[in-house]
Amino acid sequence: MRFSGLRVLTEGLTGNKGWRPHWRDPAPKSDYDIIIIGGGGHGLSTAFYLAKEHGLTNIAVLEKGYIGGGNVGRNTTIVRANYNLPGNSEFYSHSLKLWEGLEQEVNYNAMMSQRGVLNLCHSDGQRDAFARRANSMINQGDDAVLLDREGVRKLVPYLDFDNIRFPIYGGLLHPRGGTARHDAVAWGYARGADSRGVDIIQNCEVTGIDVENGRVTGVQTSRGAIRARKVGIVVAGRSSQVAAMAGMRLPIESHILQAFVTEGLKPVIDHVVTFGMGHFYISQSDKGGLVFGGDLDFYASYAQRGNLPMAEHVMEAAMTLMPMIGKARVLRSWGGIMDMSPDGSPVIDRTHIDGLYLNCGWCYGGFKAVPGSGNCFAHLIAQDRPHPAAARYRLDRFRTGIGLMDEEGTGAQHNLH
C-alpha cells in the first residue's frame, strides 16, 4: 500500500474505509537467517536496512510488547547532529542524512520538521565552547550558526534575556536539526521492513539465547523456540536482562528520564530550544502541545515514571527560561528507561559469541539515532564488519580504556552523564 495525495483525498471522501493494516501479523516460523530482538525504532530500522541495502529478508523482529510501545513512542522527538567528538560526530551526521531522506525512502509521512535546534549560552566560556562545537559540526559537513544575543532575540524573543543568574549571551543554531513524529518513524520502518518480507512478531518475549560451541543458534521465546544463524540484541533499557541470557554482564545502568507535555496551544515556539545550564529543552508539537524535559532522575530505575523532585526542577527551569510558560498547563508526564553507558556513548559491536551482535547504550539520545543505528547495525550483521560511521562504538573500550567517547567531558564512569 502506497500513500499519495490522491489516495488520502479519495479515502477522505469515502469514509476512510479502504485503509488496511500496514504490516502483517505473522506467526513465528521455526527458523530464520537473522533474528532481531527488540521491535523498537532501532530494531525496526535495522530490519529495514538489512532488507533494503543487504537483500536479506528471511528475518524476524521479535517484540515483547507492541510496535511503538517502548522508547520510540516515549521520547521528545528531537533530531540533530551537533556532536563534537570523532566517533559521535560522523555517526550522527550519517544519521541526520538518513533522516532527511527517510520519508521518501519509506513512503511514510514522518512529519520531519527541520525547524532548527538552538542551544543557548550564558557565559563567555560557554560561548567559546559553542564556537568550538560549531566548527566541529561544520568540519563534519553539517551546519552550525553562532548567534549573538540579538541574533537569538530575533528568533526567540519570548525568552528572559536578562535573567539575573542566566542572562542569554548567544546561541548555537543547528538549522538542519528539528523534530520528527516518533510513532510514524516506527510505523514507517515497520511497514517498510514488512513489505520487503521481514516478519514483525509482536507479543513475543525472548526468554533465552541458545549458544552452541561459541556460536549462536537461536532464541527461546514466549511463543516457542526459533532457530537463527545470527541474532541482534537491540533492546535499549532492557539490554542488561537480554545480554545476561547470553552470559554477558554489560557496562549499562538503566535510568529514568522524564518528559512533559502541555495542553495544545497556538503556535508559539518555532524551534527546538535547549537551556543546558538548566537541563531543560523544549519544542512545540504539531498538535500544539509544548513538549519539554530535563535531566535524568539520577537513580537506577525501570519504572517508566519518575519522581517529583525532577519534575519540579524541570518546571523551575522552564519558568527561568521563559516565564510565559507559567500560563500553560501540563497535560501529561511520562518516563522512559535509558540504557546509560559509562561514557555516555553507545555500543554497536560484535560480542564474544559468534553470530551474536549488540546494539545498546544510547543513553538519553536514542531517537535521533534511529536511522543511523539501524543502518550501521544492519551493516555489521550482514557483513560482519562495522560501518565506517559506527566503527568506534566498540564494546571493549571500557575494559581497555582505548577510544572512550566522553562527549560531555565529565568522565567515563556511571552516574556522570
Next chain:
Amino acid sequence: MRIPCPLCGSRDIREFDYMGHAQALDRPEPEAGAQAWDDYVHNRDNPAGPTRDLWFHGLGCGAWLVVDRDTVSHEITAAALARDVKGGAA
C-alpha cells in the same frame, strides 16, 4: 521516594545523592587483574527488581547509606549505614 536514614529517620529523596550500585563497596585488590577492575568500574547486573545501592545523605547527616530498593516499583525496604555493611553486592 523517602529513605529511612538510620540516623535521621525518614527523609525526602531530595536530601540524598544516588551514588550507584553498592558493588562499589566490594573494591578489588589492586593486583586483582583487568577483568576484575573492569567488572568493578563498568559492568553492572542492572537488575529490574530488588537492588541495593548507595545513597549519600548530603543535605542531612552526611552519612553514606546502603539502601534496599526495587527498581521497578521504587519501593524502599531498608537502609543501613554503609560503614556497618560488609561488602555491597550481598
